Amino acid sequence: MAVDIKFILNDKPVELQVEAQEILVDTLRERLGLTGTKKACGTGDCGACTVLVDGEAVRSCILLTASVDGKKVLTIEGLGTVENPHPIQQAFVDAGAVQCGYCTPGMVLTAKALLDKCPNPTTEQIKEALAGNLCRCTGYTKIIKAVKAAAKKN
Amino acid sequence: MKETLYFGPKTLAEALALLDKYRDKAVIVNGGTDIVEKLAHRAVDPEAIVYIQGIPELKTIKEEAGFVSIGGTATYKDVLASPLCGKFAGLIQSVREIGSAPIRVVGTPAGNIGTAVPAADCNVALMALGARIVLAKLGGERVVETKDMFVAYCKTQLEPGELIKEIRIPVTDAGTASAFAKLAKRKAQDIAQVSASVRLTAEGGVCKDIAIALGAVGPTAVRVPSLEKALVGKSIDACLAEVKKAVPPELRLRNPRNKQYKEAVVGVLIGRVLKAAYEELAGGGK
Known part of the structure; x- marks a missing residue:
């Protein structure tokens, strides 16, 4: 393995050896067992693989794992649990903003990045923030509703 | 198969020394929105990856000597947030068209110049604005006009060992x-x-x-x-x-x-x- 890295993953320090070309979504899913991060298009277009790096929503399928050295990574596993869901996750459940569920982790994390910076977003701001997250079930109306509800709860 | 090396230089000098050493065997990763996919699938298989986003001195956007200068690792998000870049409506309009917010957080104008896709939005705006591209290498720099930068499909004037250090947009007056x-x-x-x-x-x-x-x-x-x-x-x-x-x-x-x-x-x-x-x-x- 070519590179030694250290980073904070879901509030816990991680030390790993990775290949130079290794992408974060593969590291998370295949080496760390965190399969909440989904791999769909693999080209950075769909948003299913969204994670937060230093608070910013980014695409883990076009991010070299080595480049998160020294940074803070948050995946959906670090946000809430089944017993104790994060308010955004609860809002998605309450609004019925989940159909097949494949886009949901990315949607929730993108919503978190938005709400952390902008606690009371307008519909337009929510749409812009989520524009890069594709839901092929096309459940956008409920997703936007869920983000609004989560903002209200905060 | 030889294992690819990874370097994350913290200064421009360090990056240029690495690029000088590995020449055409090195691939520069900036925001990575185009190249990482190719690296991950081994469509591009270099001896060395030089990841330049960790170089703070290239991240700045500043105005000096009649130019607004966008550093080589400044992202599209940085451009949109910059009052200096806000002077150029064409630039801002083009950047707003690029991908989605999570792409603009990592994607860079310099990176898209290097990739040289003929449809790249920001490159077209920079060309109309008469931007000049500063190419640095170990021991020197040269300046190329955007209109002369692209020589063929996905091919630029960038030589092995060179790196896009900054993009200089001439400041214009009220007319x-x-x-x-x-x-x-x-x-x-x-x-x-x-x-x-x-x-x-x-x-x-x-x-x-x-x-x-x-x-x-x-x-x-x-x-x-x-x-x-x-x-x-x-x-x-x-x-x-x-x-x-x-x-x-x-x-x-x-x-x-x-x-x-x-x-x-x-x-x-x-x-x-x-x-x-x-x-x-x-x-x-x-």
Whole structure:
């Protein structure tokens, strides 16, 4: 393995050896067992693989794992649990903003990045923030509703 | 198979030393929105990856000596947040068209220049704005105009060992404005079918100076000197009438499937950006 890295993953320090070309979504899913991060298009277009790096929503399928050295990574596993869901996750459940569920982790994390910076977003701001997250079930109306509800709860 | 090495230099000097050592065996990763996918699938398989986002000195956007200078690792998000870049409406309009917010957080103008896709939105705006690209290598620098940067499909003047250090956009006065627009199959997050950008200097309703750049009409983004020359000295109304049906000889369309479409819309699109830039001037200019 070519590179030694250290980073904070879901509030816990991680030390790993990775290949130079290794992408974060593969590291998370295949080496760390965190399969909440989904791999769909693999080209950075769909948003299913969204994670937060230093608070910013980014695409883990076009991010070299080595480049998160020294940074803070948050995946959906670090946000809430089944017993104790994060308010955004609860809002998605309450609004019925989940159909097949494949886009949901990315949607929730993108919503978190938005709400952390902008606690009371307008519909337009929510749409812009989520524009890069594709839901092929096309459940956008409920997703936007869920983000609004989560903002209200905060 | 030899294992690829990874380097994350923290200074420009360190990065240039690495690029000088590995030359054409090195791949620069900036925002990585294009290249990482190719690396991950081994479509590109270098001896060394040089990841440059960790170089703080290249991250700055500043104004000096008549130029707004965008550092080589500044992201599209940085550009959108910069009041200095906000002076160039065409630049901002082009950047807002690029991908989605999570792409703009990591993607960079310098990276897209290096990739040199002919449809890249920001490259077309930078070309119309007359931006100059500073290429650094160990022991020296050179400056290349954006219009001369792209030499073939996805190929630039960048030599092995060189790195895009900064992009310098000449600051203009109140009589000059710019605009960018593109046509794509979808309204958002799509690659341009045709894109156009203009930098217009006008006085009393007359075109004093104009730069027009087009994207996705050939193997590289291009300036359109034939049309630029024809428009200087004419009223904006006359210019708008002239560009509407124009099919400039600078177009190098080969695919018969979309040639007819692109030829039909290119003049309309140039008209749109010309009108938008003129309206900005009429509204006070920036």
